[in-house]
Amino acid sequence: MVKLDDYQSCLVSHLEAYMSLSPNELALLAELERDEVEFDTRGCVQVRNSDAKHLFVVKRGWLFSSIESFDGYRHILQIHHPGDVIGIQNAPFEEATCDISTLDECVLCPFERQALGRIMNEQPRLGALLIAISARDQIVAHDLKRATTRYDAPGRVLLLLLVLLHRLRVTNPSMDDTMRLPLNQYDIGDTLGLTNVTVSKALRALAEDGWIAREASTITLRRIEVAKKRLEFENRYAEIDTSWFPESRGR
Amino acid sequence: MVKLDDYQSCLVSHLEAYMSLSPNELALLAELERDEVEFDTRGCVQVRNSDAKHLFVVKRGWLFSSIESFDGYRHILQIHHPGDVIGIQNAPFEEATCDISTLDECVLCPFERQALGRIMNEQPRLGALLIAISARDQIVAHDLKRATTRYDAPGRVLLLLLVLLHRLRVTNPSMDDTMRLPLNQYDIGDTLGLTNVTVSKALRALAEDGWIAREASTITLRRIEVAKKRLEFENRYAEIDTSWFPESRGR
DNA sequence: CGTAGTGTTGAGATCGATCAAGCGCTGTGG
DNA sequence: CCACAGCGCTTGATCGATCTCAACACTACG
Numbered sequence: 001m002v003k004l005d006d007y008q009s010c011l012v013s014h015l016e017a018y019m020s021l022s023p024n025e026l027a028l029l030a031e032l033e034r035d036e037v038e039f040d041t042r043g044c045v046q047v048r049n050s051d052a053k054h055l056f057v058v059k060r061g062w063l064f065s066s067i068e069s070f071d072g073y074r075h076i077l078q079i080h081h082p083g084d085v086i087g088i089q090n091a092p093f094e095e096a097t098c099d100i101s102t103l104d105e106c107v108l109c110p111f112e113r114q115a116l117g118r119i120m121n122e123q124p125r126l127g128a129l130l131i132a133i134s135a136r137d138q139i140v141a142h143d144l145k146r147a148t149t150r151y152d153a154p155g156r157v158l159l160l161l162l163v164l165l166h167r168l169r170v171t172n173p174s175m176d177d178t179m180r181l182p183l184n185q186y187d188i189g190d191t192l193g194l195t196n197v198t199v200s201k202a203l204r205a206l207a208e209d210g211w212i213a214r215e216a217s218t219i220t221l222r223r224i225e226v227a228k229k230r231l232e233f234e235n236r237y238a239e240i241d242t243s244w245f246p247e248s249r250g251r
Numbered sequence: 252m253v254k255l256d257d258y259q260s261c262l263v264s265h266l267e268a269y270m271s272l273s274p275n276e277l278a279l280l281a282e283l284e285r286d287e288v289e290f291d292t293r294g295c296v297q298v299r300n301s302d303a304k305h306l307f308v309v310k311r312g313w314l315f316s317s318i319e320s321f322d323g324y325r326h327i328l329q330i331h332h333p334g335d336v337i338g339i340q341n342a343p344f345e346e347a348t349c350d351i352s353t354l355d356e357c358v359l360c361p362f363e364r365q366a367l368g369r370i371m372n373e374q375p376r377l378g379a380l381l382i383a384i385s386a387r388d389q390i391v392a393h394d395l396k397r398a399t400t401r402y403d404a405p406g407r408v409l410l411l412l413l414v415l416l417h418r419l420r421v422t423n424p425s426m427d428d429t430m431r432l433p434l435n436q437y438d439i440g441d442t443l444g445l446t447n448v449t450v451s452k453a454l455r456a457l458a459e460d461g462w463i464a465r466e467a468s469t470i471t472l473r474r475i476e477v478a479k480k481r482l483e484f485e486n487r488y489a490e491i492d493t494s495w496f497p498e499s500r501g502r
Numbered sequence: 503c504g505t506a507g508t509g510t511t512g513a514g515a516t517c518g519a520t521c522a523a524g525c526g527c528t529g530t531g532g
Numbered sequence: 533c534c535a536c537a538g539c540g541c542t543t544g545a546t547c548g549a550t551c552t553c554a555a556c557a558c559t560a561c562g
Contacts, residue, residue, distance in 0.1 A: 116495060
């Protein structure tokens with residue numbers, strides 16, 4: 001258990017990138033982030049089929065949701081960053097539909113699933129935003145799925161890098177084209193339906209063709225605009241249409 | 252424009268499979284289904300990047316959401332059945348993120364995106380259920396994505412058939428193991444990341460191995476329980492945990 | 503100094519894509 | 533009634549991208 005009061009809430013930055021929040025909404029969000037739990041690198045946060053009592057706000061660190069088959073294969077469904085809420089799309093199910101693991105040292109804020117119902121009841125506008133962000137993440141997952149069936153290995157890897165960079169920029173607007181990548185090549189492979197071997201070769205090819213520059217676990221993207229066009233990349237993170245949201249409640 | 256007042260609403264059957272609805276909630280739903288529009292077989296309902304003003308309730312017929320790349324490839328994201336609401340996961344975006352096309356003669360009920368906000372405001376419990384159903388469909392999409400990267404062609408096709416059968420049973424509880432399949436082999440391929448040729452061979456292999464029986468566009472599944480285990484199929488349609496939903500509003 | 507985790511490289515095997523030809527059915531027009 | 537075109541489906545041959553298997557390099561760490 002660690003207290004990090006000096007951190008500005010990443011969740012608030014994430015949400016305020018799309019909509020400015022009222023004091024009441026901020027107060028409700030603060031409740032979600034009341035408890036903090038620290039997790040080690042490469043640790044396990046949630047096990048599939050266990051009782052999914054909690055959702056999590058990511059305060060620090062990267063995580064991923066995955067499913068492991070009985071023959072040992074792992075499929076990574078989604079990658080989570082600071083400012084994300086994990087578990088909204090699992091809300092329909094009592095038991096966790098996937099494993100959740102850390103890629104980093106992480107600080108998470110667990111909160112009860114009931115809180116989601118309370119938000120929808122008391123501050124429906126905030127509820128709509130959380131739902132919309134979760135829906136946006138699903139669209140991103142669709143984009144990656146399409147790449148998985150349509151592009152070769154280097155194309156898939158490059159698209160994933162583009163997606164990650166644009167996601168990070170939402171909560172770090174000052175970022176340039178360089179990012180730290182805590183995923184190893186097995187992780188990337190399990191996200192894109194490739195093996196670590198193919199990922200290694202794809203990264204090498206991307207570097208040789210001048211799409212990326214690598215240095216340890218840091219990656220710089222080059223020729224981003226060209227890459228976006230080639231891969232038909234759409235930045236799903238740019239904006240969220242809030243025009244249909246219910247009105248903010250005074251209290 | 253066609254009136255079909257004698258139809259029991261499939262949307263209501265779909266929702267009541269998971270939660271019984273109050274008169275107020277039913278009244279709000281009825282408003283969504285006020286307008287009816289008929290579409291021809293293999294027609295276009297929505298074009299990507301057009302103004303996504305409407306969501307749709309499916310009253311009759313099958314549809315699919317897809318994305319077409321500029322090189323002509325089509326990727327099918329989701330298949331829609333009577334009783335579905337199309338467009339909830341696109342709500343965050345002003346412009347449609349995908350095309351929507353019919354597979355059948357369809358009857359749809361278009362409604363304004365604002366209505367979703369109103370439901371979340373006035374009947375948050377009903378809003379939560381609609382969101383939960385949309386989230387469930389995303390989990391199903393994840394299952395199919397996993398199959399796409401992990402299983403060979405016959406495995407993918409068989410999993411898709413299992414998914415479709417279980418979805419149809421939600422709104423037709425009396426169904427047996429036979430269903431009409433308005434998808435052609437190109438459609439199946441575009442859903443699973445295969446070509447029509449591979450789908451043809453996969454269906455043939457499945458029939459030879461006794462997993463399915465075919466007759467025109469009708470398919471009967473055999474040895475369903477064994478297939479479920481082999482493919483680690485989970486029936487996401489069985490139940491939705493409503494325990495966290497906000498309370499029903501008296502008015 | 504040994505071990506575990508990660509990344510690299512190469513050789514052979516495999517599954518699905520591609521290409522191509524042909525079949526059966528349906529609707530249309532002569 | 534027949535000829536024809538279009539569509540969906542089938543089947544076979546060849547090709548290529550990725551997987552599998554295996555060996556090895558590098559680093560961190562005890």
